Amino acid sequence: MTQKCAIVTGAARGIGLATTDLFLEQGWQVAMVDRDESELSTAAGQRENVLAIHRDVSNPQDVGAMVRETKGWAGRIDALINNAGVAEFGPYEDCTFDMWRRVMATNLDGVFLCTQEAADELKATKGAVVNIASISGLRASTLRVAYGTSKAAVIQLTKQHAAELGEFGIRCNAVCPGPVRTKLAMAVHSQEIIDAYHDAIPLNRYGSEREIAEVICFLASDRASYVTGQVVAADGGFESTGVGLPALRN
Template identity: 70%
Template structure:
């Protein structure tokens, strides 16, 4: 086994996944960047030092098995790939429900299971990416929020059962993040509402979420497992409190 550590990041062609791959690379890791968007992955991988592209749809069990069988070392698996379908609960039919679960939950499970032999050998770790929507309910997110809540529980199961092998498992729950996609679909009204609801009064950045992920993957977090870290600017701490009631009143 090489002394150079290896991280595999799913959903690495853009957003938080790409920022995480860049952060690992900056810290001297070799990075396996996995995504089903072959064209975008091929475009960005050349700009990440010591990175290798893996073309794979994590909702496909055979594709996952083939991708992981080809690996000979893995020190950290970051299960970041996910899809989001937002809409009213009555508009969520079973096909939409399954399409969200197939990537967000099934894909996370499949990659984790496939990675276990390598992670046991390296006494490595898993960082699952859930969402603030898995910690607190929100409108229009019945499938997405439920899938992310399940990822949180999966993380705790992994930590409970894999610790005896020296394998750690933790979860990062991003709050609103200033990704290109979010900025494209969030109206100014939505942006203002999020700012009002978040104690730090702003969106997070992709790099800030990546920093939380790479910390949990590092030796600095060697005694941390089974934890759920909300990287959310304090959003979860406000619960259902109204922003107007957070200020002192006469």
């Protein structure tokens, strides 16, 4: 019962899986939560000190079960990583209300539900919440009317929770990844898009899943014991450039 435990939602792939692996390297145990049962089973089956929890963070009953199962397994919860998310892109006029609700249900409602449900356990450990927002929540872009709005709301929700949960010793921070070299991104980004991102990012490259995980695990750790209510853009400097033209940097 002395080994620290993190809940990582959306843990079957991408940033969530990279975060799981880094926690494991640092001696934590991890409750891996995902609604993709097949991917989750495969990922969890290849790792030790993990608990696979097949749940949907947009469902209040599932979220309650997630916390109970984790507490029953590990005896404690020290960190909640709200990483589960969906991305549906397209012109604003094509964003139906059903699409809007699908995005909000997971990206925003899920963060609210998971944090509220885990709060009592985190009070007991003076734990941490790290929400995965997005650069799209910091700067507007085309094709992201639902996604960008959901992530901007996550940033505000992070600050609300930091203000209200701080008296219990719970820290709440948000990480805003910029373009990350995931399998999905590389499958859908044309060379033109890749080149444009490289031109617009001061570090001239995509980030890696591991680089985002490093920031997440730091914020969840005791090394960040006096950091709360903060929004960290792990984006290679993308947000800092605003809408300036890349050519003007030369």
